[in-house]
Amino acid sequence: MNLTQAIGAILSIALKDLRLLVRDKAAAFFTFIFPMLLAVFFGFVFGGGGDGGNLTLGIVDEDRTQGSGQFVQDLEKVAGLGVRRFEAADQAQQAIRRGEVDAAVVLPRGFADSTSSVFSGQGMEIKGYIAPGAGAQAGLLTGKLTELGFRRLMDSFTSPRLLQTQLDRARQQLGQQQDITPQRRGVISSFLDSVQAFSEDMDERDRAEEASTDSGEKATSALGDWTPVRVTLEEVSRQGAGPRSGFEVSFPQGVVWGLMGCTLAFGISLAEERSRGTLLRLTTAPLTRGHILLGKAVGCFVSCTLVQAILIVMALLPPFRVQVTSPVAMVAAVLLCSVGFTGVMMLLAGFAKTETAAQGVGRAVMIVLALVGGGSVPLFILPKIVQTLSGVSPFRWATLLIEGGLWRQFELADMLLPGGIMIGLGVGGFALGAAMFRWQE
Amino acid sequence: MIVLRDLRKSFGPVVAVSGLSLRVEPGEVFGLLGPNGAGKTTTLSMLVGLITPDAGTAEIEGLGSCSRPLVRASLGVAPQALALYDQLSARENLHFFGRLYGLTGTRLRQRVETVLGLVGLSDRGGDRAGTYSGGMKRRLNLAAALVHDPPVLLLDEPTAGVDPQSRASIIDLVRALRAEGRTIIYTTHYMEEAQKVCDRVGIIDRGALLDVGRVDELIARHGGSSVVAVKRGDVEELIETHDPTRTVADVLRASPDVESIRIERPDLETVFLSMTGRRLRD
Ligand SMILES: Nc1ncnc2c1ncn2[C@@H]1O[C@H](COP(=O)(O)OP(=O)(O)O)[C@@H](O)[C@H]1O
Ligand SMILES: [Mg+2]
Numbered sequence: 001m002n003l004t005q006a007i008g009a010i011l012s013i014a015l016k017d018l019r020l021l022v023r024d025k026a027a028a029f030f031t032f033i034f035p036m037l038l039a040v041f042f043g044f045v046f047g048g049g050g051d052g053g054n055l056t057l058g059i060v061d062e063d064r065t066q067g068s069g070q071f072v073q074d075l076e077k078v079a080g081l082g083v084r085r086f087e088a089a090d091q092a093q094q095a096i097r098r099g100e101v102d103a104a105v106v107l108p109r110g111f112a113d114s115t116s117s118v119f120s121g122q123g124m125e126i127k128g129y130i131a132p133g134a135g136a137q138a139g140l141l142t143g144k145l146t147e148l149g150f151r152r153l154m155d156s157f158t159s160p161r162l163l164q165t166q167l168d169r170a171r172q173q174l175g176q177q178q179d180i181t182p183q184r185r186g187v188i189s190s191f192l193d194s195v196q197a198f199s200e201d202m203d204e205r206d207r208a209e210e211a212s213t214d215s216g217e218k219a220t221s222a223l224g225d226w227t228p229v230r231v232t233l234e235e236v237s238r239q240g241a242g243p244r245s246g247f248e249v250s251f252p253q254g255v256v257w258g259l260m261g262c263t264l265a266f267g268i269s270l271a272e273e274r275s276r277g278t279l280l281r282l283t284t285a286p287l288t289r290g291h292i293l294l295g296k297a298v299g300c301f302v303s304c305t306l307v308q309a310i311l312i313v314m315a316l317l318p319p320f321r322v323q324v325t326s327p328v329a330m331v332a333a334v335l336l337c338s339v340g341f342t343g344v345m346m347l348l349a350g351f352a353k354t355e356t357a358a359q360g361v362g363r364a365v366m367i368v369l370a371l372v373g374g375g376s377v378p379l380f381i382l383p384k385i386v387q388t389l390s391g392v393s394p395f396r397w398a399t400l401l402i403e404g405g406l407w408r409q410f411e412l413a414d415m416l417l418p419g420g421i422m423i424g425l426g427v428g429g430f431a432l433g434a435a436m437f438r439w440q441e
Numbered sequence: 442m443i444v445l446r447d448l449r450k451s452f453g454p455v456v457a458v459s460g461l462s463l464r465v466e467p468g469e470v471f472g473l474l475g476p477n478g479a480g481k482t483t484t485l486s487m488l489v490g491l492i493t494p495d496a497g498t499a500e501i502e503g504l505g506s507c508s509r510p511l512v513r514a515s516l517g518v519a520p521q522a523l524a525l526y527d528q529l530s531a532r533e534n535l536h537f538f539g540r541l542y543g544l545t546g547t548r549l550r551q552r553v554e555t556v557l558g559l560v561g562l563s564d565r566g567g568d569r570a571g572t573y574s575g576g577m578k579r580r581l582n583l584a585a586a587l588v589h590d591p592p593v594l595l596l597d598e599p600t601a602g603v604d605p606q607s608r609a610s611i612i613d614l615v616r617a618l619r620a621e622g623r624t625i626i627y628t629t630h631y632m633e634e635a636q637k638v639c640d641r642v643g644i645i646d647r648g649a650l651l652d653v654g655r656v657d658e659l660i661a662r663h664g665g666s667s668v669v670a671v672k673r674g675d676v677e678e679l680i681e682t683h684d685p686t687r688t689v690a691d692v693l694r695a696s697p698d699v700e701s702i703r704i705e706r707p708d709l710e711t712v713f714l715s716m717t718g719r720r721l722r723d
Pocket of ligand 1: 440441452455456457475476477478479480481482483484
């Protein structure tokens with residue numbers, strides 16, 4: 001048997017097993033359907049995230065004036081924006097790091113003052129913080145704040161009292177300014193007068209009508225480059241941050257159960273082939289025993305990869321919209337998990353000397369490992385001691401890798417330990433399991 | 442063709458095969474006849490390299506031991522325990538087993554259809570093996586041994602647990618395979634089958650080969666005399682003889698009041714009984 005034939009035989013064993021897995025309704029359910037149901041169900045239990053692109057904004061009001069208070073109230077009314085107040089800027093930054101809010105905005109001292117001098121000042125200065133990787137959200141935030149600034153500007157036009165104060169203040173500042181030629185002073189003064197007249201005229205027509213975003217956009221074109229709100233955003237790294245939605249927790253859990261399903265299905269299928277006699281036919285074919293086990297391993301690897309890919313692709317779609325922060329880390333995580341759990345499958349097949357043992361003890365051990373490894377309660381909310389204990393479970397490292405691709409933002413260095421464990425499990429598990437495997441009843 | 446030399450195998454205290462030597466000639470059907478537990482399956486397992494013998498060798502002449510994968514390519518094995526995937530159709534089963542032997546494409550498809558036809562399952566080929574009757578599974582089990590067209594066949598109790606019809610068709614098939622010139626080892630505990638299909642038979646009991654020869658040779662050596670049973674009224678007289686025809690003629694000439702007369706010729710059952718003191722099937 002040459003190499004091509006050997007590969008052909010290995011692949012046909014893998015293909016045959018995938019076909020058997022799909023045809024075994026119970027195994028197919030626990031391998032493919034159950035993990036999906038679990039991911040969706042627990043995703044909602046953990047608070048979902050189905051509000052799609054919703055932004056939670058932290059607000060620090062350092063100005064503490066009526067004007068700034070009004071601004072915060074305005075923000076609270078913006079659709080699709082959740083607002084949480086913080087006492088100080090560092091508290092808000094902390095909240096970003098913990099993943100509690102997506103961004104934070106600081107209204108500096110003198111904020112209200114600068115709003116009421118829109119004509120003479122530089123507009124409001126808002127300092128913001130945002131988590132990295134939230135590019136779309138950053139744009140959204142700047143847009144919302146600018147919109148809000150324009151709305152306030154338009155409020156000035158439509159609210160005579162507010163405009164009057166602003167005009168008065170502008171005239172007062174004009175009077176204090178020494179380095180202006182009388183000619184110029186006259187031009188500005190008459191401009192202010194005409195603004196006042198224009199506003200009184202407009203005021204009569206649509207006094208009750210609230211300024212809309214629409215009018216804000218018109219104002220932009222009328223006012224050129226000038227913006228009433230200047231937002232400067234600074235990134236706050238989300239190291240050790242928590243997941244952004246319930247689905248970022250539940251889909252890794254789904255992956256755990258999917259991996260468990262594959263591992264059990266293939267481990268048991270080897271024991272089954274032995275007890276049902278088909279293994280005998282495989283061993284009397286012109287294959288080495290290595291070929292046969294490799295065929296099983298390839299089948300297990302493919303189905304592990306398949307179940308993970310299905311779950312992760314599903315997670316990306318609405319209404320779950322889980323974000324993969326690092327696609328490369330994600331793909332690497334999936335492949336590493338498949339390698340690791342193929343080794344776990346061989347270990348199971350090697351240790352379970354009978355089909356009954358594989359079905360009974362094997363299943364029980366795998367379920368316990370899956371439970372402590374993050375399959376039932378997310379690891380990051382477990383007590384430290386349990387988190388440490390769960391290190392014995394290969395599922396824990398798989399969870400870590402998958403979460404690394406989703407929200408832990410793993411880089412190469414972060415992947416070394418869990419990835420190394422997966423490769424070790426894959427190679428070591430295969431070697432040990434194969435050596436211990438019994439070929440006859 | 443197939444040579445077994447002083448094969449020995451024990452499982453703990455149980456001696457399954459104790460010093461078995463055997464030579465099977467090319468193109469013959471060799472029967473291994475013995476009761477359950479005689480060591481037939483263990484012998485075949487050592488031949489195909491599934492079990493490592495404690496001592497002795499088993500090989501295909503000119504090719505070597507079957508522990509080498511390449512040598513196994515020329516073997517077709519129908520295990521005693523049905524070895525089929527219940528969730529796959531007969532066609533899918535055969536297709537898969539054919540792939541393991543390196544068959545692909547049109548040749549594979551042709552072989553699958555050919556062997557399905559040989560075992561009379563063409564019209565049920567698309568059904569899952571799990572839905573088959575015992576007889577049909579047995580026939581599919583045999584088909585799986587034939588799909589790669591091997592010159593040597595090892596059939597371990599190919600008629601175990603089947604209905605009389607399937608049994609007859611399996612026996613016909615084995616005869617047809619023999620006519621094609623294949624070398625076949627056929628194990629059974631049914632002496633009728635051994636008598637019907639085998640060129641030579643080896644009597645095996647408790648792991649040892651007691652004697653080997655053509656059926657008539659074995660009977661002549663160990664069968665003893667025939668018995669002529671003569672019934673007169675309520676009395677039946679049993680006469681042992683080496684020439685039953687002559688004895689019948691003598692009896693009829695001597696006494697005309699015979700009600701019935703019956704000849705019991707020795708068969709392999711008698712051979713086994715005389716060699717072991719036990720019957721083949723208990
Ligand atoms: N794997 C095994 N472990 C222990 N004993 C075995 C094993 N295989 C066969 N035996 C014993 O070896 C003897 C021969 O068995 P076997 O070759 O299956 O006989 P046969 O095929 O002629 O019925 C029997 O006593 C059987 O119980
Ligand atoms: Mg047997």
